[in-house]
Amino acid sequence: MTVNGEGPGLRARAEYGARMRKFRTRQGLSQERLAAAPGVTYSESQIGAVERGKRTPGEAFTEEIERVLGLNGELKELLPEIHNDFGPKWFRPWPGIEAAAHTIRTSEPSLIPGLLQTERYAEQVFLGKPGITLDEAQKAVKIRLKRQAVFDSPNPPMYSTLIDESVLSRPVGGASVMCEQLARLLTAMQHPCITVRIVPLSAGLTTGLLGAFEIAQIAGSTDTAYLESALTGEVITHFDGVRALNVRWDALSSMAYPMNVSEQVIREVMERYGD
Structure with a gap:
């Protein structure tokens, strides 16, 4: 699923196709002649699909094309972004949806929201998964941090998140990591498009404790939501499900x-970590 052709991985794939077309035409080669070049094992239609961004290029394909066109990594340097930005299969649609949204609303009962996490906090979150390697965790962190570029776009979404107060006191990674993370929250709250509010412990057992969720609103499209469980995640678009989440978010809000007051609560907890 794509939204207006956006998303970091999709943009990198489009850039790959544009570069490939530029270098091919500089050599005076048509797609047909490139496919017929010695050592090229891909068809004209496959080459055309990559250039149009309809097919994801792999390392073997890239090595063949770069060799024929006399390149030195100009295409290969895009592969990590093309492949890593997708993340797990069930998550792949979501970065593009975030990038296209004009409004994003989230509820987090157990962690700082991903779009506001620091690198060290995010790494600790991923390392908490049983069996994960440091390399796998670091790759996941890179994906998460690249998603945060949505706030640097010319038209960033209006982002509003509700964080359970217990999240602030959970010492993910220890005091140093938490001080840095809470400082990041305070900085984010100065952004004109970002709202961070804390759901107090005094609210008791709330509907927010049932799980984290995110709702994206896109111009000219129905609202879309993302739900994550301990094992997997799900992007949903059906009206009843998204409406139920909007009602839940309004109740928590x-x-x-x-x-x-939320800012003051964050500062007080941050001071305790610094003691």
Whole structure:
């Protein structure tokens, strides 16, 4: 699933196709002649699909094309972004949806939201998965940090998140990591498009404790939501499901502290980590 052709991995794939076309035409080669070049094992239609961004290029394909066109990594350097940005199969649609959204609303009962996580905090979160290697965790962190570039776009989404107060006191990675992470939250709250509010412990057992979710609103499209469980995640578009999540978010929002009080709560917890 794509949204207006956007998403970091899809943009990298489009850039790959544009570069390949540029270098091919510089050599005076048509797609047909490139496919017929010695050592090329891919057909004209496969080459055309890559150039149009309809086919994901692999390392073997890239090595053949670079050799024939006399390149030195100009295409290969895009492969990590093309492949790593997709993440798990069930998550692949979501970065593109985030990039196209004009409004994003999230609820987090157990962790700092991914779009606001620091690198060290995110690494600790991924390392908490049983059996994961450091390399796998670091790759996942890179994907998460690249998603945060959505706030640097010319038209960033209006982002509003509700974080359970217990999240602030959970010492993910220890005091140093948490101080840095809470400082990141305070900085994010200065962004004109970002709202962070804390749902107090005094609210008791809330509907937010049932699980994290994110809702994206896209112009000219129905609302889309993302749900994540301990094992997998799911992007949903069906009306009843998304409407139920919007109602849940509104209920939680009514319980949350206003921004100024939320900021003070974050500062107080941050001071405790610094003691």
